[in-house]
Amino acid sequence: ATGCSTKSSNDATGTSGDDASTGTSSGPVELKDGSSVKLALIPGGAHPYFQPWKTTAEQDKTDFKLGGVTFNETGEWDQGKQNNVINSLAAQGYNAFGIFGVSPTDINSTFEDLKSKGFAVGSLASCPAGDTNSADFCLSTDVEAAAYKATKATIEAIGGEGTIVHLTGNNVDSNTQRRIAGVKKAIAETNGKVTELPVITDIDKDLQTAQKAVADLLASKGKEIKGIVTTAYNPAVAAADGVASSKLPIKVVAIDDDAKILSGIKSGGVAATVTQNPVGQAYVGGWLLALLGSKQCTMKTPGVIVDSGSFVVTKANVDTYDAERKAKTTELQKDFAAQLSCK
Amino acid sequence: MSAPVSETATAALQEPDAPVEQPRGGRTPWWANQRIGLLILVVALSALFGILRPAFFNQQLVVFPLLRDIAMFTVVGLAQMCVLSIGHMNLAVGRMAAFSMMITGISYDLWHFSLYAGLLVGLVAGTAIGALAGWVIARTGVNSFVVTLALDFLLLGLIPLVYTGLTDNAAFVTKPPGMRELRNYSLADVCIGNVCGSPAVPQLAMFAVIAMVVVGWIYSRTKLGRELLMTGTSVKAAELSGIPTARRVITAHAMSGCLAALAGFMLAVSTGSIKATIGEEFMLPSFLGPILGGTLLAGGFISVWGTLLGTALTSVIRKGLDLLGVGLESLNIYLGLILLVALSTDRFRTVLSDRQGVKER
Amino acid sequence: MTLFEASEVDKLFPGVRALDGVTLKLEAGSVHALLGENGAGKSTLIKVITGLYKPDGGRLLLDGRPVAFGSPHESASAGIGVVHQERNLIPGFTVGENILLQKLPTSRGLVDRGRIRSEAKRWLAELDLDLDPDLPVTELSVAQAQLVEIAKALSVESRVLLLDEPTASITPNEAERLFRVVAKLKNDGRSVLFVSHKLEEVFQICDTVTVLRDGSSVLESGALSDLTRDQVVDLMVGRVHEALTLPPRTVPDAAPLLELSGVGTATGHADVDLSVRPGEIVGLYGLVGAGRSELAKALLGLDRITAGEVRVRGEAVRIRNVRDALKNHKIGYVTENRKEEGVFLEQSVSRNIAVTVWDRLLKRLGRIPGLSYVPKKAESALVADYVEQLGIRIASAEQLAGTLSGGNQQKVSLAKWLAAKTEILIIDEPTVGIDVRTKDAFHTLIWDLAANGLAILLITSDLPEMITLADRVVVMRDHRVRGEVANDHDYDTMSQQVIRLIHAEAPAPA
Amino acid sequence: MKSLLRFARTTEMTLLVIGVVFFVFLVIASHGDLLEANSLRVLLQFLAVPVLIGLAQMVVLAVGQLNLAVGAVGGFAACAMGVLMADHGVPVPLALLIGFLLASLAGLANGLLVVLTRINGFIVTLATMTVLLGVQYRLVGTRTVDAYPQGLKSFGSYAVFGVLPLIFLVALAVAGLLALMLRRTVPGRQLLASGGNPIAARLSGISNDRSVIIAHTLSGAILGVAAILTIASSPGVNKSIGGDWLLPSFAAPIIGGALLTGGSAVVLGTVLAAFIVRFVDTARAEFSLEPSWVNFVVGTVVLGSVVLGQVRTRRQERRTVVKAPDAAVAGGVS
Numbered sequence A: 001a002t003g004c005s006t007k008s009s010n011d012a013t014g015t016s017g018d019d020a021s022t023g024t025s026s027g028p029v030e031l032k033d034g035s036s037v038k039l040a041l042i043p044g045g046a047h048p049y050f051q052p053w054k055t056t057a058e059q060d061k062t063d064f065k066l067g068g069v070t071f072n073e074t075g076e077w078d079q080g081k082q083n084n085v086i087n088s089l090a091a092q093g094y095n096a097f098g099i100f101g102v103s104p105t106d107i108n109s110t111f112e113d114l115k116s117k118g119f120a121v122g123s124l125a126s127c128p129a130g131d132t133n134s135a136d137f138c139l140s141t142d143v144e145a146a147a148y149k150a151t152k153a154t155i156e157a158i159g160g161e162g163t164i165v166h167l168t169g170n171n172v173d174s175n176t177q178r179r180i181a182g183v184k185k186a187i188a189e190t191n192g193k194v195t196e197l198p199v200i201t202d203i204d205k206d207l208q209t210a211q212k213a214v215a216d217l218l219a220s221k222g223k224e225i226k227g228i229v230t231t232a233y234n235p236a237v238a239a240a241d242g243v244a245s246s247k248l249p250i251k252v253v254a255i256d257d258d259a260k261i262l263s264g265i266k267s268g269g270v271a272a273t274v275t276q277n278p279v280g281q282a283y284v285g286g287w288l289l290a291l292l293g294s295k296q297c298t299m300k301t302p303g304v305i306v307d308s309g310s311f312v313v314t315k316a317n318v319d320t321y322d323a324e325r326k327a328k329t330t331e332l333q334k335d336f337a338a339q340l341s342c343k
Numbered sequence B: 001m002s003a004p005v006s007e008t009a010t011a012a013l014q015e016p017d018a019p020v021e022q023p024r025g026g027r028t029p030w031w032a033n034q035r036i037g038l039l040i041l042v043v044a045l046s047a048l049f050g051i052l053r054p055a056f057f058n059q060q061l062v063v064f065p066l067l068r069d070i071a072m073f074t075v076v077g078l079a080q081m082c083v084l085s086i087g088h089m090n091l092a093v094g095r096m097a098a099f100s101m102m103i104t105g106i107s108y109d110l111w112h113f114s115l116y117a118g119l120l121v122g123l124v125a126g127t128a129i130g131a132l133a134g135w136v137i138a139r140t141g142v143n144s145f146v147v148t149l150a151l152d153f154l155l156l157g158l159i160p161l162v163y164t165g166l167t168d169n170a171a172f173v174t175k176p177p178g179m180r181e182l183r184n185y186s187l188a189d190v191c192i193g194n195v196c197g198s199p200a201v202p203q204l205a206m207f208a209v210i211a212m213v214v215v216g217w218i219y220s221r222t223k224l225g226r227e228l229l230m231t232g233t234s235v236k237a238a239e240l241s242g243i244p245t246a247r248r249v250i251t252a253h254a255m256s257g258c259l260a261a262l263a264g265f266m267l268a269v270s271t272g273s274i275k276a277t278i279g280e281e282f283m284l285p286s287f288l289g290p291i292l293g294g295t296l297l298a299g300g301f302i303s304v305w306g307t308l309l310g311t312a313l314t315s316v317i318r319k320g321l322d323l324l325g326v327g328l329e330s331l332n333i334y335l336g337l338i339l340l341v342a343l344s345t346d347r348f349r350t351v352l353s354d355r356q357g358v359k360e361r
Numbered sequence C: 001m002t003l004f005e006a007s008e009v010d011k012l013f014p015g016v017r018a019l020d021g022v023t024l025k026l027e028a029g030s031v032h033a034l035l036g037e038n039g040a041g042k043s044t045l046i047k048v049i050t051g052l053y054k055p056d057g058g059r060l061l062l063d064g065r066p067v068a069f070g071s072p073h074e075s076a077s078a079g080i081g082v083v084h085q086e087r088n089l090i091p092g093f094t095v096g097e098n099i100l101l102q103k104l105p106t107s108r109g110l111v112d113r114g115r116i117r118s119e120a121k122r123w124l125a126e127l128d129l130d131l132d133p134d135l136p137v138t139e140l141s142v143a144q145a146q147l148v149e150i151a152k153a154l155s156v157e158s159r160v161l162l163l164d165e166p167t168a169s170i171t172p173n174e175a176e177r178l179f180r181v182v183a184k185l186k187n188d189g190r191s192v193l194f195v196s197h198k199l200e201e202v203f204q205i206c207d208t209v210t211v212l213r214d215g216s217s218v219l220e221s222g223a224l225s226d227l228t229r230d231q232v233v234d235l236m237v238g239r240v241h242e243a244l245t246l247p248p249r250t251v252p253d254a255a256p257l258l259e260l261s262g263v264g265t266a267t268g269h270a271d272v273d274l275s276v277r278p279g280e281i282v283g284l285y286g287l288v289g290a291g292r293s294e295l296a297k298a299l300l301g302l303d304r305i306t307a308g309e310v311r312v313r314g315e316a317v318r319i320r321n322v323r324d325a326l327k328n329h330k331i332g333y334v335t336e337n338r339k340e341e342g343v344f345l346e347q348s349v350s351r352n353i354a355v356t357v358w359d360r361l362l363k364r365l366g367r368i369p370g371l372s373y374v375p376k377k378a379e380s381a382l383v384a385d386y387v388e389q390l391g392i393r394i395a396s397a398e399q400l401a402g403t404l405s406g407g408n409q410q411k412v413s414l415a416k417w418l419a420a421k422t423e424i425l426i427i428d429e430p431t432v433g434i435d436v437r438t439k440d441a442f443h444t445l446i447w448d449l450a451a452n453g454l455a456i457l458l459i460t461s462d463l464p465e466m467i468t469l470a471d472r473v474v475v476m477r478d479h480r481v482r483g484e485v486a487n488d489h490d491y492d493t494m495s496q497q498v499i500r501l502i503h504a505e506a507p508a509p510a
Numbered sequence D: 001m002k003s004l005l006r007f008a009r010t011t012e013m014t015l016l017v018i019g020v021v022f023f024v025f026l027v028i029a030s031h032g033d034l035l036e037a038n039s040l041r042v043l044l045q046f047l048a049v050p051v052l053i054g055l056a057q058m059v060v061l062a063v064g065q066l067n068l069a070v071g072a073v074g075g076f077a078a079c080a081m082g083v084l085m086a087d088h089g090v091p092v093p094l095a096l097l098i099g100f101l102l103a104s105l106a107g108l109a110n111g112l113l114v115v116l117t118r119i120n121g122f123i124v125t126l127a128t129m130t131v132l133l134g135v136q137y138r139l140v141g142t143r144t145v146d147a148y149p150q151g152l153k154s155f156g157s158y159a160v161f162g163v164l165p166l167i168f169l170v171a172l173a174v175a176g177l178l179a180l181m182l183r184r185t186v187p188g189r190q191l192l193a194s195g196g197n198p199i200a201a202r203l204s205g206i207s208n209d210r211s212v213i214i215a216h217t218l219s220g221a222i223l224g225v226a227a228i229l230t231i232a233s234s235p236g237v238n239k240s241i242g243g244d245w246l247l248p249s250f251a252a253p254i255i256g257g258a259l260l261t262g263g264s265a266v267v268l269g270t271v272l273a274a275f276i277v278r279f280v281d282t283a284r285a286e287f288s289l290e291p292s293w294v295n296f297v298v299g300t301v302v303l304g305s306v307v308l309g310q311v312r313t314r315r316q317e318r319r320t321v322v323k324a325p326d327a328a329v330a331g332g333v334s
Ligand SMILES: Nc1ncnc2c1ncn2[C@@H]1O[C@H](COP(=O)(O)OP(=O)(O)OP(=O)(O)O)[C@@H](O)[C@H]1O
Pocket: B021, B024, C013, C014, C016, C017, C018, C036, C037, C038, C039, C040, C041, C042, C043, C044, C045, C085, C403, C404, C405, C406, C407, C433, D332, D333, D334
């Protein structure tokens, strides 16, 4: 019987009854041998959000001495294509997969396929729709919570009163539905002080569509609106720009921390943005997948869902929020250690 | 049979020394046949990819999903081919698939239908919506491009309304028994005695085979198929030959809708759930397969095999590039270029065969 | 003086030697006829001369100097004008622009509309044609369109003018006008090449003749005055061509199969009375545009009948479409426009013939109703039967109809209605653009069909053909029946009677 | 007078009436707000690009071709200009010129490929679309490029009298030039002749190949202008630019009365159709409509206007004798 070697193995609180021991809550589990693990990080398609994954994947490789890593965005936002990419990678020897499923309602089937072939699978940055998660774990932003936080930030920026509007992406995506719910929840809590115009969906396909929708909105309703909360990339860029050029006193709260949006925060064009934790997802996810893929550990409760955190960034903390995010990442690793049972 | 033409007239008409008019086509050498050209291309590219990446022949992880894809897109191509046969287009193939799967989804979710009963309901819905498009075209005489485009927008509006109204996640996730098996099972799960099929061939492909056989049979053997092709060649001449062209227009679009529904079902089974975005990716492949395979955009000539091979060509190229690890920066560039080069060589063969004094159809 | 010469020209198409050492000489100040059966290579020769096809052998000489035209543009610049056999006007353009399309007048980089108008007027005037140059060509009648094309050919101020069957779709009157222009060109010292299947015209206007047979010239620049009609025909056919003799035929005294009384249509027919008995050929004569084809189409339900009554076998009927006419009334319609309406050019001969009879051939598959197929064997047997009966010359039944000559296409178009076992047959302009021999064969065939009891309504603008075949001639003008003449098969008396009917009254107000 | 009557029966007239009625309705619904300078400016600002992409498609439709690569050509050119200015410091006019030339070259390549390989234009433009999408991604990746000089952006947002956006005027100017070219220049007339009846055009000494190449190149050039207007008026350019151009590019000319078989020059119709589609957007914002309903309305409008047009042409067709030969005949001479 092999004991579990952790950084703080003297801490005995995590020892369980069976012959495997768990990691502890005070530190991450040490990976013994990553060389058998070939890790694939697979976003849904090309999107600025996933760009940190690319560098983090390399980080994973050096930190955990993995046998190989790849970052493959050729799924092009089509579940069928993404499944093909995953299968092709599997055929080439990749055995641990961190996946952003294109279609939250379909991705469990993909996870099940991979699991049945003995691969380690993590759902990253998005969890399957519904109550079950067939991957080993899901490490993702709680989109409803993020939308809720963004709305809270918007309400705060407009002084707690007035009309706001929510701009978002594909209406028939379960994540969008969750975002809409998050926004509604925050507004409901104001007891009618803040009202919401009908949500504008389906404008994330391209920048011009978003820009046109924003311009039309500002032209027809610009005087009523006090705040705009966006939960998709192109609408965020378009709203920041549209409001700035219309010179209306409207507060825009954006999503993510693409360079374009951060510069908006700094210049004051964007009141706040809610950033997520892509680095944390890729790093902690990669570490977990390595542990699972090398068969060193298993999840105590397969399919556990963990929030990777979302952070409100304003002009005040625009230079420091990354530290907060890094702290969260370390904490995530610790939390997960408690969820593992390792050899 | 009583001959309407008497011996004397026949004798007058048959001039013994009148020249026989040679067909312009003459004899086409086998290597100039478009279908065979495609087959050679597909095989050669597969071999090339196989040499570069032996994993290309991995039965479960590469060939199985590849065949599943080819099967589905072949059905999509057949759906477009049916309307191309009468010289029309169906820009709403994808949305028709989404619409019929929506009905199927409702039948699973709300009425607890079995897998195949739901499929049947979907096929009927697809047929109906296709027939509707055909009916509008036949009645108004408006270009099929415009009618199906408008219908596409209409359904694009309707479908999300239904999904957001009926479901929480904008998808029907109820899986009737058998769906998971259909997704994963291959011929290896079909055994006669001790002999089992290949694990590389997905069972889902049987739908494509059935569709190809039925559609192929309709076009080659039945009156309906012939009348469709005649309508495609010349509506005027068809009408003046007693073919009910309006009804044939409706039939062609109904067939298209039905096949679109089948393709939607195959997509739903192979990805996992029934959602509003089903079929969004169908439009371009639906044209690509048949047209690469020799089906005429103008109508009047189709090829079921060609549709399969055209679809296979694009799927194989994409799969090969996947395996070669071509990143998104280069993937589409290579995809487009290979397609162009492959087709230019095809064209080159035709020219070469023309030089030899024959001309391909 | 030889203006233009083509010598030893060869042209190969995949599988066909369309021209085989053809020589043609065009003299200044003369009109030269180019004759030959369908598919002899007349149009091909014209296309070679005008740079549309590259010859595979031989030389072209203009004014004795060798020339090679890479495109129609070059030949036009060199002074060769042409009216092709196919219609070739641009639908969206005006009459004026179509006439001057080959060299649109410009001023300061822009198309000069004023000059288009004035120049087009000039060319139209040459043809005594009073047409507004700003009229879109889509509003022209067939004959007017043909005349515009002739004006277009004149507009390049050609020294050599090639006319490929220019009279196929214009009235005798308009043809006369064209001939006057040709005569004027001839007097100006230009050279005209004239292709036609109407030998009367050829003898009327041409000086010399070249005859093609199977792609080679069997007579080069013979003087027409030295030749008789029969000699020319024999040359074209390649052996002694016997004059057509039709066996006597009597019309049985039976009740009419098809009867129209007081029929009016949405297109403007009024008070049309007509009847056809079994075994009878009723001719419907009129000038182009008299409304005969439109009457036929209205009969078949393709246009609305607004007044009167149509009776088939004594019963008043309302025919909805061709299918209805075929299935329920056994009426067939051989259209005048064979390329667009008569045959499916891009389909096999076999399908073209069997299209009306698939219903009859169907074999059930299994027990399920509606599941049936067309047995290949029965289909090819039927097709082979008609191919043989009508003497359709093809290499195989799978050959595309579009690759056949006009005459054979017309036979295919007729075959499908014979195959359908119709009892009433409307035949519209069966021999337009068809050579002498095939024409005779067609006449025998139509005659024979009537002898076998078919009721035939024959529409034709070819008066000799009408007089050869019809039992009665109904004359139409401006969508009305102007009278009826019993045919005595004597050309002189008949033609006088018919022409008199046509010009009898002033045309009805539009 | 006669030509006036003829105009009254055209698709353009129908569209004009629909457009005016729609606009008046919107003005009333917005209680006159729509007539404010700012609202009008926004309305017109976003008409520039749709008008141009509609025209880019119309030109190729006029020769009986189609161009699936409209979005890819435009997006690629816009991104190329953005990258040149932001990453390589190329001066604005030069970068715009290069972008415009690149788009024109892409169009030329389409035309040459169609003519030289004789592969169906559908497949050729599909292939070039795929390639250019790849190039566009390679150029900008997932970022939004916006670090180009402010001057360009102020050009993009400048409006004459605060109402007429400069970019809209540019689009109108392009439409005017195109109309002039198709109506009054020899290459333009030849292009339409090739589309209207290729055989007849060939028999009249017109090179159909040249017409096809000119049409595709023109299409590329118009897309080049569209790309310039896009980069000038957008907050930045990224890989999504051009992603939504395909369907509108077909919708505008076809609603405007273009025939898929070629031969029709409907510049005014295309512009008017773009207006109507734009009014739908405005209505969406005005009534806070769900996009689903908007799609529904667009579908209905398209169908409605074309059915109307069809009824009219049918009435005219009764008198029609000369028609474009069908494709079967078109194969005859080659
Ligand atoms: N483009 C082509 N490709 C192949 N064969 C052709 C082509 N054009 C003509 N032919 C063949 O060349 C031969 C001569 O045809 P052509 O049209 O010159 O005859 P024609 O004398 O004008 O006949 P008609 O009197 O019917 O007009 C025919 O056998 C025809 O089938």
